[in-house]
Amino acid sequence: MASKVHLLFRVLLIAAVMQLHSVIVVGEPQVPCYFLFGDSLVDTGNNNRFVKAEKANYPPYGIDFPQGVTGRFTNGRTAPDIIGQLLGFSNFTPLYSTVTNEEIDKGVNYGSAGAGIREETGRNLGERISFDKQILNHQEIISRLWRLMQDNQTLTNEYIKKCIYIVNIGSDDYVNNYLMPSNYSTSSIFNPDQYATLLIQQYSQQLTALLHLYELCQILLVVK
Numbered sequence: 370m371a372s373k374v375h376l377l378f379r380v381l382l383i384a385a386v387m388q389l390h391s392v393i394v395v396g397e398p399q400v401p402c403y404f405l406f407g408d409s410l411v412d413t414g415n416n417n418r419f420v421k422a423e424k425a426n427y428p429p430y431g432i433d434f435p436q437g438v439t440g441r442f443t444n445g446r447t448a449p450d451i452i453g454q455l456l457g458f459s460n461f462t463p464l465y466s467t468v469t470n471e472e473i474d475k476g477v478n479y480g481s482a483g484a485g486i487r488e489e490t491g492r493n494l495g496e497r498i499s500f501d502k503q504i505l506n507h508q509e510i511i512s513r514l515w516r517l518m519q520d521n522q523t524l525t526n527e528y529i530k531k532c533i534y535i536v537n538i539g540s541d542d543y544v545n546n547y548l549m550p551s552n553y554s555t556s557s558i559f560n561p562d563q564y565a566t567l568l569i570q571q572y573s574q575q576l577t578a579l580l581h582l583y584e585l586c587q588i589l590l591v592v593k
């Protein structure tokens with residue numbers, strides 16, 4: 370019994386050391402590219418360019434962030450920032466609103482505060498990039514990437530397949546939609562269960578669209 374516990378302890382210790390090792394090692398990231406979709410938990414400044422929108426471009430946001438105020442809805446890094454660093458990326462993922470062709474091969478952040486699964490979600494806050502629009506923006510980025518890869522479909526496909534995608538969306542569909550009965554009709558049309566089912570259905574379709582975007586994008590470009 371004692372030896373079994375001892376063995377378990379050693380296995381756990383080795384696992385912990387391996388994990389630590391993979392965090393500390395500096396070098397190539399574990400994946401070539403990292404794409405981020407979502408709401409204020411993901412947005413690191415895409416909403417800054419909008420006149421009226423939910424924005425975090427003023428102090429005390431960013432007080433613990435090396436670059437200070439950026440548009441992040443937090444004092445420091447966002448959860449996707451931290452995951453990106455753990456994956457080995459040395460820079461934060463560039464924003465869709467300002468990304469250059471030189472930067473897109475590492476990934477893009479499409480997140481927008483106030484965005485929802487549903488198109489109208491967050492309307493009360495002003496402008497925002499809904500999840501459907503974020504998917505369209507990703508389609509445009511893939512087209513740019515494809516051109517940068519000399520229209521080589523195989524190369525682009527192989528590349529995109531290795532990327533990590535993070536999606537964090539849905540809370541605004543409640544906070545800035547369903548739970549605001551004077552501004553949105555959803556709560557008078559659907560009961561909570563129906564609304565949840567509806568959101569899950571739409572979200573599944575969106576994730577499926579994202580998965581097949583590369584092929585769709587190829588078809589669109591070929592037709593053009």
Ligand SMILES: *[C@@H]1O[C@H](CO)[C@@H](O)[C@H](O)[C@H]1NC(C)=O
Binds near residue numbers: 492493
């Ligand atoms: C939300 O509804 C309230 C009450 O009807 C109204 O006063 C307010 O202007 C609405 N807000 C927006 C952004 O439409």
Ligand SMILES: *[C@@H]1O[C@H](CO)[C@@H](O)[C@H](O)[C@H]1NC(C)=O
Binds near residue numbers: 521523
């Ligand atoms: C496209 O890229 C693949 C994979 O790198 C390569 O094998 C193929 O020769 C390339 N095709 C063209 C037309 O350059």
